[in-house]
Amino acid sequence: MELYFRKSSIAARRAMCEAAMQIDHASNRGFNEVKLAQNIISEITGHEYVRIVNSGNSAILSAMSSFNGKILIPDQGGWSGFKSIAEYRGLEVIEVPTELGVINPLVLEDIIVKYKPEALFITSFAGYIAEQPVKKLFELCNDNNVILVEDASGGIGDNEGKLCNGKHAHVIVASTGSPKIVNVGNGGFISTGDNDFFKKSKFILKTLKADPITCKGIFNEMSNASSILSKSVEACEFIKREFKSSIHADKRGVNVAIRVDEPKRVGYLLRQKLNVEGRCIVTVCPRYDRALVNAICIEIKNLDVQCMENDTLKEIIQIIKEVSGDI
Ligand SMILES: Cc1ncc(COP(=O)(O)O)c(C=O)c1O
Structure with missing residues (x-):
């Protein structure tokens, strides 16, 4: 039995090579590639505002740069970057007790009432193993003025419309690094329906922005x-x-x-x-x-x-x- 590690599609790799040859850094600086990638992510998430960054952790850092209050994360099955980036930002982290990574909305409600957090960070799939009840968690967060940030690195392109769906997440972040569902080997994105959200993280977003070749890869790989x-x-x-x-x-x-x-x-x-x-x-x-x-x-x-x-x-x-x- 031959097993193969997930790679970017040939079409995406070819498109990235072509972009590398064509982009004229002196004049258009790859604006078109960036725009095309932003548009396709906007179509997939349903969020109007999108920024492409150089990694999934950069997207999380950008999101966390908009917060000063307490951050909730699952007690297991999250992404370790949630903890380390919150620590780097000096944000207080509260762990939500879970059923092996999956959050019970009733438990979340108690935690929200007790700690009055500013945001909840989850991954679409707890530990990539089990789907979170994202819609229910979102409704609870929305009713209590808590921003739900979904890390959809594992959930992009859900044809059931439950994951990576801007209707059920205030903010979506994702890695498009390797090996992910959108597997460009590099990059990530952050999307939201609230333009003000990016005002607070303008500088960091500019600092961490993706290069246009990565954007070209994301645009091509998204359709898979x-x-x-x-x-x-x-x-x-x-x-x-x-x-x-x-x-x-x-x-x-x-x-x-x-x-x-x-x-x-x-x-x-x-x-x-x-x-x-x-x-x-x-x-x-x-x-x-x-x-x-x-x-x-x-x-x-x-x-x-x-x-x-x-x-x-x-x-x-x-x-x-x-x-x-x-x-
Ligand atoms: C769920 C999740 N989020 C974020 C990241 C970080 O992504 P990146 O390596 O692009 O910074 C990873 C990396 O494995 C991940 O699994």
């Missing part, structure tokens, strides 16, 4: 997002069915987490067997970015979609079963 996301979700569903101990088996995700007693040992053995061009598709938990329990996480989001055929997935399942002893 929907099919990459739905194939990744289907592949995870196929694998999850086979393991009684998989976490959040009933929820959509782009990674599969399976509880095991000895995650380090199982993770080590799996890494030997699931070799993906020398790269890794196995994460050992507990880990804040995934789940804080003993588990191994199979990072389907890192796989090229050509490896998501049933026959390949069956081989992956067999290897996990052999190594983890769950037959």
Whole structure:
């Protein structure tokens, strides 16, 4: 079985090469490439205002630069950058108790009443493993004047319209680095429906802006997002069915987490067997970015979609079963 790490499409790479040759930095400075990428992100998120930046963390830093009050984040299954960037900005962070990363709106309501935060930062999928109830969380935040920031690095192009949807998020941030759903190898974006939001972060947005070649890559790669996301979700569903101990088996995700007693040992053995061009598709938990329990996480989001055929997935399942002893 050959497994391939997710790469940018040939079309996107070619478009980026062409942009590198064509952009005339002295005159137009790539304004067209920036505009095209902003427009397509605006179409996908439904947010009117978009800025393209050089990474996902830059998008989070830009968002956090607009806040001075308390920030809520999930107690697990978030992105570790939420904590480190809040710390860098000197913002107080409150962790919301979760069910293995997934926030219960009733619990969130109590936390909001108790701490009166300015914003909630979540990822579309807790730990890339399980979909957050984004709409419900948004409604609660909206009613309580809390800004919901959705990190949609794993959720761009959701054809169910639940994730990366500006109707259910005041602000959307995302990484378009590698290996993500929009996989340019570089870049990120931030979008919102509130133009005032960017006034507070004008300087940082200018400082962290993406180059026009990245913008060209984002514009081209965006059209693949929907099919990459739905194939990744289907592949995870196929694998999850086979393991009684998989976490959040009933929820959509782009990674599969399976509880095991000895995650380090199982993770080590799996890494030997699931070799993906020398790269890794196995994460050992507990880990804040995934789940804080003993588990191994199979990072389907890192796989090229050509490896998501049933026959390949069956081989992956067999290897996990052999190594983890769950037959
Ligand atoms: C959910 C999430 N958000 C943000 C980032 C940071 O993105 P970047 O590496 O582009 O800064 C990552 C990186 O893995 C991520 O997984």
